[in-house]
Amino acid sequence: MATLNEIAREMVSNRRGILAADESIGTMSSRLESVGVAASDENRRVYRELIVTTPQLVDSISGVILADDTTRQKLSDGRTFPQALQDMGMLAGIKVDTGAKPLAGSPDEKVTEGLDGLRERVAEYVSLGSTFAKWRAVITIGDGIPTERAVRANVHALARYAGLCQEGGLVPIVEPEVLMDGSHSLAQCQQVTRAVLRVLFDELDLMKVRLDGMVLKPNMVVAGKNCPEQPGVDLVAQTTVDTLRDTVPAEVPGIAFLSGGQSPELATRHLGAMQNCGDLPWELTYSFGRALVGPALETWRGDSAKWADAQQALSVRAVANAAAR
Numbered sequence: 146m147a148t149l150n151e152i153a154r155e156m157v158s159n160r161r162g163i164l165a166a167d168e169s170i171g172t173m174s175s176r177l178e179s180v181g182v183a184a185s186d187e188n189r190r191v192y193r194e195l196i197v198t199t200p201q202l203v204d205s206i207s208g209v210i211l212a213d214d215t216t217r218q219k220l221s222d223g224r225t226f227p228q229a230l231q232d233m234g235m236l237a238g239i240k241v242d243t244g245a246k247p248l249a250g251s252p253d254e255k256v257t258e259g260l261d262g263l264r265e266r267v268a269e270y271v272s273l274g275s276t277f278a279k280w281r282a283v284i285t286i287g288d289g290i291p292t293e294r295a296v297r298a299n300v301h302a303l304a305r306y307a308g309l310c311q312e313g314g315l316v317p318i319v320e321p322e323v324l325m326d327g328s329h330s331l332a333q334c335q336q337v338t339r340a341v342l343r344v345l346f347d348e349l350d351l352m353k354v355r356l357d358g359m360v361l362k363p364n365m366v367v368a369g370k371n372c373p374e375q376p377g378v379d380l381v382a383q384t385t386v387d388t389l390r391d392t393v394p395a396e397v398p399g400i401a402f403l404s405g406g407q408s409p410e411l412a413t414r415h416l417g418a419m420q421n422c423g424d425l426p427w428e429l430t431y432s433f434g435r436a437l438v439g440p441a442l443e444t445w446r447g448d449s450a451k452w453a454d455a456q457q458a459l460s461v462r463a464v465a466n467a468a469a470r
């Protein structure tokens with residue numbers, strides 16, 4: 146059996162990245178409806194089948210993060226999604242958080258839930274073929290926020306999740322996402338991202354999480370979507386790398402960025418520019434959701450005649466990101 150460190154290294158090695166196809170039922174339903182496809186179990190299943198059976202996906206994708214419903218569904222050939230991924234040479238991941246809920250005492254902030262019963266759920270997911278997991282915390286920048294209360298509540302949950310995963314044999318993807326929503330500057334994003342990562346690594350240490358058996362999934366350091374001053378690609382890349390160098394210990398095998406609402410092309414350009422920011426102690430890769438699958442969903446729109454074109458649209462993004470690495 147592969148060790149946690151071996152799995153974590155496989156997730157980020159050979160220029161490959163991790164595909165996030167773990168939208169909750171609610172989010173996936175609205176994405177389907179936005180392209181005119183009825184939200185149903187079957188349509189969610191068919192769409193996920195389109196994604197994972199994209200020819201040669203394995204050349205640029207090491208693993209796919211699935212949601213609970215997909216992990217239990219089957220492809221049309223009868224194999225479960227985790228089994229099919231394994232047959233194609235990719236790892237199956239599982240999103241184990243149950244979503245970000247309003248934080249008591251802070252109406253504009255959220256804390257991610259899902260710790261209750263997690264030990265038992267991890268054991269079940271291992272039996273269903275999952276090898277790694279994901280938990281996403283969201284931090285919002287705004288007037289007077291993030292509060293210390295929200296940051297500490299979120300990193301505490303992330304660290305307890307990571308510890309439970311490692312105990313049960315899953316590699317945790319630890320995802321503290323500082324959101325792009327808002328008009329904050331690049332400097333504000335850097336300051337908040339740095340502060341969150343510092344507290345996160347203190348908490349991971351406290352909970353005895355093995356840093357060589359996890360993957361960090363952070364935001365890139367960018368200006369808020371509504372900030373009038375948008376930094377160029379090289380500045381985003383350098384600021385992101387500087388922030389990570391200040392905060393992420395070298396034992397972490399890899400850092401896999403979320404795309405967070407950036408356009409697919411811009412996320413790829415940022416990733417490429419970071420590879421020119423000097424020697425780094427960890428692998429820097431991608432774990433995009435929207436920036437990988439967005440064009441495929443737009444192309445497919447539920448039309449079976451567009452199946453191959455949609456897979457080609459995903460392939461273009463996956464290959465471009467692998468090349469950017």
Ligand code: 13P
Nearest residue numbers: 165403404405433434435
């Ligand atoms: P995006 O790349 O669309 O931000 O999604 C990544 C992810 O897994 C969010 O949890």
